[in-house]
Amino acid sequence: MNGLIYKEWKQNRWFILSMILCGSFPLMVCLFFSGQIHDADNLSTCLMSSAVGAFLATGALQMLVVGGDDRKLWGYFISSSPEGYRGFLRIKYEMIFAMEVLFLITIQYADALSCAAAADRGIEGTQEAEQLAESTAMILAFVQILFRAIDIPFVYRFGAKKGSVIKMICFVSLVILLTGVCILKIDDLDIVSDRIMAALNGEQSSFLLPVVFLAVLAAYIVSWFVTCRLYLKGVEQYDK
Amino acid sequence: MTNRKADAMRLVIFVVTALVLSALSFVLMRIFRDSQTMNFLCGTLSVWSPALANIITRLVTKEGFSDLKLHLHLKGNLRWYLLAFLLPIVVFSAAYVLPPALTGHGAWLSGFTVSSVLYELLMLAALSVFISFRGVGEEFGWRAYMNQKMEPLFGITGTCIIGGIIWGLWHLPMDITGYIQGYATFTEAMSGFAGRMMTLPFFGMMLMLLIKKTDSVWPAVLCHGIYNASLQSITGLILNSDVPENADLSKVIGIFSYVPMIAAGVVCLLIIMNDKRKKEEK
Numbered sequence: 001m002n003g004l005i006y007k008e009w010k011q012n013r014w015f016i017l018s019m020i021l022c023g024s025f026p027l028m029v030c031l032f033f034s035g036q037i038h039d040a041d042n043l044s045t046c047l048m049s050s051a052v053g054a055f056l057a058t059g060a061l062q063m064l065v066v067g068g069d070d071r072k073l074w075g076y077f078i079s080s081s082p083e084g085y086r087g088f089l090r091i092k093y094e095m096i097f098a099m100e101v102l103f104l105i106t107i108q109y110a111d112a113l114s115c116a117a118a119a120d121r122g123i124e125g126t127q128e129a130e131q132l133a134e135s136t137a138m139i140l141a142f143v144q145i146l147f148r149a150i151d152i153p154f155v156y157r158f159g160a161k162k163g164s165v166i167k168m169i170c171f172v173s174l175v176i177l178l179t180g181v182c183i184l185k186i187d188d189l190d191i192v193s194d195r196i197m198a199a200l201n202g203e204q205s206s207f208l209l210p211v212v213f214l215a216v217l218a219a220y221i222v223s224w225f226v227t228c229r230l231y232l233k234g235v236e237q238y239d240k
Numbered sequence: 241m242t243n244r245k246a247d248a249m250r251l252v253i254f255v256v257t258a259l260v261l262s263a264l265s266f267v268l269m270r271i272f273r274d275s276q277t278m279n280f281l282c283g284t285l286s287v288w289s290p291a292l293a294n295i296i297t298r299l300v301t302k303e304g305f306s307d308l309k310l311h312l313h314l315k316g317n318l319r320w321y322l323l324a325f326l327l328p329i330v331v332f333s334a335a336y337v338l339p340p341a342l343t344g345h346g347a348w349l350s351g352f353t354v355s356s357v358l359y360e361l362l363m364l365a366a367l368s369v370f371i372s373f374r375g376v377g378e379e380f381g382w383r384a385y386m387n388q389k390m391e392p393l394f395g396i397t398g399t400c401i402i403g404g405i406i407w408g409l410w411h412l413p414m415d416i417t418g419y420i421q422g423y424a425t426f427t428e429a430m431s432g433f434a435g436r437m438m439t440l441p442f443f444g445m446m447l448m449l450l451i452k453k454t455d456s457v458w459p460a461v462l463c464h465g466i467y468n469a470s471l472q473s474i475t476g477l478i479l480n481s482d483v484p485e486n487a488d489l490s491k492v493i494g495i496f497s498y499v500p501m502i503a504a505g506v507v508c509l510l511i512i513m514n515d516k517r518k519k520e521e522k
Contacts, residue, residue: 001311094312097369105373109284116276138370206359213366 023106040125067160075235261289266413290381351481372465404441442505
C-alpha cells in the first residue's frame with residue numbers, strides 16, 4: 001500500500017498541490033480587484049464567481065490524475081500485485097477525494113481571509129458574504145464528487161481518451177432524451193415544476209440537502225465498486 | 241543517548257514549540273486587535289501550532305518523518321471510524337439532554353424534535369469529513385506525536401493526564417480571550433478553563449483508544465471534528481427550545497455535564513489497559 005501511495009505522490013504531486021492554488025483563487029481575485037470591491041454584494045459576487053472558476057479548474061486537474069495508467073502492461077502488473085487492482089483503484093479514489101477535501105479547505109480559508117481583509121477596509125456584512133461563499137464552495141465540492149463518481153468508471157472501462165468521448169456521447173444522448181420528453185409532455189411541465197417547488201418549500205425540504213450530500217458520498221463509494229467490476233474488461237482494450 | 245532521554249528531549253522541544261507558537265499568536269492578536277485579517281491569521285497559526293510543532297521537532301531532532309500515522313487503515317477498522325463519529329454525539333447528548341429530562345424540565349427540550357435531531361445527525365454525517373479537517377492541526381500534534389513520546393516516559397494513564405493538562409494549558413489563551421476583550425468576567429473565563437482541564441484528559445483517553453485501535457490519526461481527527469460540531473448542533477437545538485428566560489440552564493446541567501465524558505474516557509482507558517495486558521501476556 002505504501003508503494004502505491006508513493007507512486008501516486010511521485011506521479012501526481014503537482015496536480016495534488018495545485019488544489020491549494022485553485023483553492024486560493026478567490027483570494028487572488030479579491031486582491032486583484034480590491035479597488036472595485038466597495039460592498040458585501042461586490043465581495044459575494046467576486047468570491048462566488050471565482051469559486052466557480054476554481055471548481056472548473058479542479059475538475060480538469062482531478063481528471064488528469066486518473067489518466068496515465070490506462071496501459072495494458074500496468075493493468076496486468078497491478079492485478080498480479082498483492083494489493084491487486086482493487087487496492088490500486090482504492091488509492092486512486094481516496095487520493096481524488098483527498099484532493100477535493102484539500103481544495104475545499106483551502107477555498108474556505110481563502111474566503112475567510114478575503115472577508116477579513118474586506119472587513120478591515122470598512123466593508124460591512126462580510127460575515128454573511130463569507131457564509132454564502134462557504135455554502136457555495138461546499139455545494140460545488142459535492143457536485144465535483146458526483147462528477148468524479150460518474151467520470152472514473154468511464155475512464156477505467158474505456159481508457160482516458162475513448163472513455164471521455166463515450167461519456168460525452170452518453171451525456172448528449174441523455175440531454176436529447178430529456179429534451180424529447182419535455183417537448184412531448186410540454187403540457188404537463190407546469191404540473192411537474194409545481195410539484196418540485198412544493199417539495200422544495202415543504203416540510204421535507206430541510207432534509208433534502210443532507211440526504212443529497214449523503215447520496216453523493218454513497219454514489220462515490222458505489223462508483224469504486226463499479227470501477228472494480230469493470231477494470232479488467234477495460235485493461236483488455238488498453239494500448240500496450 | 242538512550243531512547244528515553246531522546247524521547248524526553250523531543251517531547252520538551254515539541255511542547256515548548258507548540259506553547260510558544262500558541263502564545264505568540266495570542267500576543268500578535270493583542271497587538272493587532274483592530275485588524276480582522278491579523279486576527280484570522282493568528283487564529284489559524286494557533287490552531288495549527290501543534291501540527292507545526294510536530295514538523296519543527298522532527299526537523300530539529302532529525303528523527304525523520306516515519307510513523308506519522310497518516311494512513312487511513314480503513315480496512316477492518318470501519319467500526320472505529322463509526323465509533324469516532326458516534327461517541328461525541330452520545331456523550332454530549334447525555335451531558336446536555338439527560339439532566340433537564342431527569343430533573344423534570346423536559347419541556348425545556350422542545351427543540352429536540354425527531355425531525356430536527358435527524359436533520360442535525362444527517363448533516364453531521366454528510367459533512368463529517370469536511371468539518372473534521374479543522375481538527376487535523378491539533379490531532380497531528382497531540383495524538384500523532386506527543387502521545388508517542390510521552391507513553392514510554394509516563395505510561396498510558398500518565399500520558400492521558402499530563403497530555404490533557406498540556407492540551408488544556410494550550411487552550412488557555414483562547415479561554416481568556418473573552419475576558420480580555422470584555423465580553424466575559426474573569427470568573428466565567430476561569431470556570432471555562434477549569435471545565436476544559438477537567439474534560440480534556442478524558443477526551444484524550446477516547447482519542448488515544450481510537451489511534452491505538454487503528455494506528456491512524458484520522459479517526460481521532462474525525463472524533464475531534466464531530467466533538468466540536470456536535471456541541472454546536474446541540475447548543476443550537478437548546479437555543480431553539482422553550483427555555484424560560486429566567487431559567488438558569490447551567491445550574492440544571494451543572495457538574496453532571498462532565499459525567500458522561502469522564503465515564504466514556506474511563507471505559508476507553510480500561511479497554512486500552514486491557515489490550516496492553518493481553519499483548520504482554522502473549
